[in-house]
Every structure is written in C-alpha cells, then in structure tokens.
Amino acid sequence: MRLLDLxxxxxxxxxxxxxxxxxxxxxxxxxxxxxxxxxxxxxxxxGVSQPVRQEVREQACLRDGIPILRRCSAGGCVLQGPGCxxxxxxxxxxxxxxIRTLRGSYCHxxxxxxxxxxxxxxxxxxxxxxxxxxxxxxVSGNAQKRRRNAILHHGTLLYGMDTDAMEKYLREPAERPxxxxxxxxxxxxxxxxxxxxxxxxAVCEAFGVNSRASHLQPWEFKAARELAHTxxxxxxWTYRR
Numbered sequence: 001m002r003l004l005d006l007x008x009x010x011x012x013x014x015x016x017x018x019x020x021x022x023x024x025x026x027x028x029x030x031x032x033x034x035x036x037x038x039x040x041x042x043x044x045x046x047g048v049s050q051p052v053r054q055e056v057r058e059q060a061c062l063r064d065g066i067p068i069l070r071r072c073s074a075g076g077c078v079l080q081g082p083g084c085x086x087x088x089x090x091x092x093x094x095x096x097x098x099i100r101t102l103r104g105s106y107c108h109x110x111x112x113x114x115x116x117x118x119x120x121x122x123x124x125x126x127x128x129x130x131x132x133x134x135x136x137x138x139v140s141g142n143a144q145k146r147r148r149n150a151i152l153h154h155g156t157l158l159y160g161m162d163t164d165a166m167e168k169y170l171r172e173p174a175e176r177p178x179x180x181x182x183x184x185x186x187x188x189x190x191x192x193x194x195x196x197x198x199x200x201x202a203v204c205e206a207f208g209v210n211s212r213a214s215h216l217q218p219w220e221f222k223a224a225r226e227l228a229h230t231x232x233x234x235x236x237w238t239y240r241r
Contacts, residue, residue, distance in 0.1 A: 003204065004035040005213040008221075011043040011069055011080065012228035017216075018088045018152055019072045020223045025090040025150040030220075032095065034209050035088040036200050042081035042162075043067040044169055047074050047143060051241045054174060061169050070238045073152060075130065075143025079169055083160030085196050087203050089153040099151055102144065106130050109153055110142065116206035122192065128177030130155075136179065137190035157199045159192045 008014050014037050024030035044056055044066060052058065052068065055077035061068055080086070089109065091099055098108035110132055114124040124140075127133040132140035132155075142155035166185035180188050192199065204210065231237050 001207060001209050001211075002031050002033045003209050003211050003213045004033060004216065005037075005200070006035060006216060007037040007039065008224065010228065011039055011041070011045070011067055012232035013224050014039065014086075015045065015069060015071050015232050016227040017220070017224040018090075018154060019145070020220055020227060021088070021090045022072075022145060022147065022150060022152040023223075024220065025092060026147045028149075030090070030217075032092055033088070033090040034204065034207060035090075036203075037086050037088070038082070038084065038196060039080045039086075040082060042079060042165060042169075043069055044077065045080055046070045046077045046238070048072055048145075049074065049241065050077055052239055055171055057169050057171055064169075066169055068238055069232060070240070071143070073143040073145040073154065076141065076173055076175075077170055078141055078156060079161070079166050080156075081161065081165070083158065083162065083191075085157045085159060085199050087155055087157065087200075089207070090150060091153065092150050094149065099153075102146070103129075105144065105151060105153065106142065110140075112206040113140075113203060116202045117192075119205075120194070120198075120202060122194075127179045131177060131179075133179065134190060134192065138180075138188055139190060139192050157192060157203075158189060159194060159196060159199060161189070161191070163189055 099105035110126045117124045124132045130142040131138050139158050145152040163186045
C-alpha cells in the first residue's frame, strides 16, 4: 500500500485529491493508498447530500471567514482544522473481500484501527454506523465513497480540535446516533491523548503499512488542482442542497 503524508495548500485541493486517487485506484492506474493530511486553517465540510442551511451556521462562518465546502462522500458535517488529523484509505474490492458491503467495510476498517489503539492502552469502540468512541465520546468520524472496483474511506482523528469552534460554526445535527443522546458538540466529542505522529504510526500499523511516504505523481497533483477549481471551489457544488 502506498503511503502519502501530504497536505495540499488549500481545503479544496485536499478534498479533490481524495477523489482523484479514488478514480486512479478504481481504474487500476494507482495502487491502494493510505494518505494523511491536516488542514492548517479551519473550514466546514458537508457530506455529499447534506443541506447547507440545516447543518451550518452560515452567518458565523461568513463573519469569521470560515469556508464552507462539500466533499464527495456521505456522512455528517464536520469542522476541519488544526488538531484534526485526516486519514484516507483508497482500497480495492478485488484485494479485500471484507469491504464489499458498507457495514462490513466499516466493521473491518474501524475494528483494525481500534485494535491498534488498544495496543497503546486506549479502548476505542465502534459506535453508530461509522464512529470510534473513547469512553462513550466521539474521537473519530468516518465516511465513504464507493465505486464498482474501489472505495474511498476517510476519517478524522481528533487530538486537539477546538470544540468551542464546532458549536460556533456547526448546527446541532438533525440525524444523530443513539449513543450521542442530547449531547451538544462540546459534550459529545473528546480528544485522543496522542500526538499527530503517534496517530499516524497507529493507523499505519493497523493496515500493515511500513514503507516510507511516497510522492504524489505529477498527473495526480494536476488533476487535483483542476478538480478543486472546477468542482470543490464551485458554489454550485457546495450549495447544490
């Protein structure tokens, strides 16, 4: 599996790159990939089908210059920024029978990650459809984009995110897992007591990745920049709902 430790300059490019690599794994142009990235600036990102006005405190974002974007995968609206490490897994159906169903893929992937953290003395549990929780509080949200031959599974690992900012820029979700109850963002999420580097090591261990980080191929960087411009920076895409 190829390893990328790569944050591109803009939020739009970071979202676009995941989709570009998915396209390449789908067509066989690229091998399976594990990518890590972390935005140095805050932005809000919606799931592919979520209505903006239902999920985002737009006026607060506009006032503070917080971009509102939309990703290609399902799942809930989240705040990105420092203290939120993202991992993206681009996996082949042919090579991994466990990921051929949605539920099976979440159980397989999150189970492997939970076991890696258990070896570090942290008891994480798969909660709801796609969360990992520590002592009943969310530390990782996950989402997928599924194609015929490959999937994009990406998730957050919270280790220092500003939870006050979550309440400032995100509305309370209309759909919530049962284990959340009536807790607000601040009461629902918590942080993993590890550094970003330690988190990366744990996820690499979970999937047997022991190679050095690779470089992005020139065509991938070019395609990500183009897709960021034509799709992810487009108000038509962000405000499609």
